[in-house]
Amino acid sequence: MERLKKLVIPLLGCLLMLMSIAPAFAAEGNVTYEGDAKEFIFEPGSEYSPTDLFTGQFKDMMPGDVAKEEIQIKNDSKKPVRIYMKSEGSVKGTEDFLKEFSLAVSYNGRGLQESPANETAGLTDWVLLGTYEPGAQGILNVELKAPITLSNEFSEKAGYINWKFKVEEVENAGKKIDKDDNATGGKSLIDRINPKTGDLFPVVKVILIIMVAAAAVTLCVTWMVVGKKKKANKEEEKDNE
């Protein structure tokens, strides 16, 4: 009985701790890559847009307000993937409104954008958020500030910002993933390459193909040369007989 108590009580304690921590990590918005459907799911959505990641704090803002949100990025597929993000800035017709606001976006402590909300700034090109193992997730932090001086002409208005997300399945699933290139966000080689829709051969792969092709050709040539020599030797032996 004593042994059971010693086991159960710490376990219950751990469970209670986990339950109290979990809500603190609950993100308000979600970007989920669904592997079966091979598409992104954006939540929670709103009356303004079904793919709206900005929750209630970003609605009905008043001058002087600061809205903050954590958006969860998750790989819900069976394969490791790389997830990229970029901004298209404000939708046409809402630039004047959104440029009044300051927008800061960061991922795992790495600043991605800090500019007027209508701009794309550091998110103009694709940025690698990280490589996600199946089930892995990361947090995108967003902060939006409305100036206290915001004019009455901007009361009861709406502004729209488009963010694009892109996923790339990692080829060699069994290979160990480089320490820097993980879901906590790192600097991978791909980070420096502007990815296109799967029809561009990354540099490393091209080199490999050339090397393998060259090796195949060399083998064949060698086989040919050796074969010729053998034939020549045989003929010589025949002549000598």
Add this chain to the structure above:
Amino acid sequence: MENKRKALFISAAALLVMLLAFGATSAFFTTEGTAQNVVTTGGIDIELNEFADTGNGLVDFKDVSGVMPGGEASKIVVAENVGSHPAYVKMKVTFDTGVKDKDPSEAISLNYNKESWIYKDGFYYYEKELKPGESTEPLFTTVYFAENMDNSWQNARIKINVSVYGVQSENNGKTALDAGGWPE
């Protein structure tokens, strides 16, 4: 013939290798999605309400006529926050009498509520923040006509104009008197 066959074999081998490598690369899947994120702003909405007490309850205020010197009329003036954000409120009262060279205070006076409303620089500031759905205490409830009105006020039409102004109380000081950004 032999050389031709060999050349063909080499070419086929190299091509096969390249095709295999290409195939592996083509299995490289990508997809994109777009999230359209929305930011909206709120606003302040304050309404001015005027009532009269008939003795049987409150009704909407209507112009009163035929009041004699020493008489009085019920006019209850309140502001209501009909918006979704808390606000500070102030009011301004002006008079139109149509009587030349006469100060309106010679003819009428109002029972201003000086407990709930603070007068400063021509405006009456409500002492408290007004939450959505709340109404202020009345600024005044009765118009008194002076007993000693002279004949120049006979058949006069006295208009009491009340204007209400609201400004957000969030991020805007602790009292109405501290607040900025009042509409003109």
